[in-house]
Amino acid sequence: MAIKPVRILGIDTSLRSTGVGIIEAKGSELRAVAYGRIRNKPGEPHSKCLENIFDSITSLIKEHAPDCAAIEGAFFAKNAKTAMVLGQARGAAITACARQGLDITEHSPRKVKQSVVGSGSAQKDQVAKMVVRLLNLDEPPQEDAADALAIAICHHHQLSLPEELRAKRI
Numbered sequence: 001m002a003i004k005p006v007r008i009l010g011i012d013t014s015l016r017s018t019g020v021g022i023i024e025a026k027g028s029e030l031r032a033v034a035y036g037r038i039r040n041k042p043g044e045p046h047s048k049c050l051e052n053i054f055d056s057i058t059s060l061i062k063e064h065a066p067d068c069a070a071i072e073g074a075f076f077a078k079n080a081k082t083a084m085v086l087g088q089a090r091g092a093a094i095t096a097c098a099r100q101g102l103d104i105t106e107h108s109p110r111k112v113k114q115s116v117v118g119s120g121s122a123q124k125d126q127v128a129k130m131v132v133r134l135l136n137l138d139e140p141p142q143e144d145a146a147d148a149l150a151i152a153i154c155h156h157h158q159l160s161l162p163e164e165l166r167a168k169r170i
Contacts (some may be wrong), residue, residue, distance in 0.1 A: 003027045006159070009066035009102070010152030011057065012144050013089040015049050016040050019144025020057065022064050023135065023152040030153065032135045034064050035145040046085065050092040057096035069097040070155035071170075072147070073106040094170065106170050107154050112147075115154035 005026040012019035021035035038056040040049035071093060074086065097104045110120035116130045128146040131137070134153055140146060158167055 006068070006156070007033060007064065007066040008152040008155050009057075009061065009064075009069040009097070010148040010150070010155065011069060011071045011093045011097075012147035012151060013053070013071065013086065013093050014144065015046065015053075015085050015089045016042065017144045018053050018056075018089060018093065019142070019146070019148035020060055021141070021145055021149035021152050022060070022066050023149060023156065025156045025159075030135055030156065032137060032141075032149060034060065035141050035149055037142055037144045046088065050088055053089055053092040054096045057093055058100060061097065061100040061102065066102065068155070069102045069104045070151050071097075071104060071106055072112065072151050073108040104170050105155055105158070105167050107151055107158070107167050111167070112150050112154040115157045116150045 003026050005024050007022055007024050010021045016039070018038040020038060022033040024031050024033050038053055040052055071090065074090065094104055113122040113127060114120040117126050124143060127150050128140045128143065131146045131149045131153065132140050135149060141149060
């Protein structure tokens with residue numbers, strides 16, 4: 001029986017530069033389908049930024065038809081305002097996925113690094129290098145896009161685990 005490919009949308013949220021990446025996995029073979037950043041101008045009102053994140057992710061889903069989505073879990077932020085803004089951006093991204101009927105799973109930054117590099121304390125450049133290697137890319141993607149692809153790769157690895165060991169859907 002042929003293995004059915006699965007498409008996974010990875011999202012690394014931030015208000016000004018949300019990374020997005022879609023991978024297709026067929027067994028252990030991975031390839032990048034699409035990746036990039038959703039950019040918002042520094043002076044843009046938050047409401048417009050959130051709308052842009054929502055609309056851009058919705059368009060990406062409609063264009064590339066991923067089977068599921070994975071998003072980086074919230075991290076500890078010392079600044080409450082920063083945490084709130086990040087939460088709003090995550091909410092826009094999660095809502096876009098939910099409105100398109102995708103299951104959404106959250107993965108901690110540490111789990112993503114562990115899954116892709118082998119160390120939960122890996123640096124961003126190490127993650128980007130492994131993303132290039134695992135997806136056989138010609139050049140490193142922009143930082144936020146590399147993180148989004150890493151989140152999608154992490155989710156692919158989670159899919160091979162028994163249900164009780166997988167990350168929880170949100």
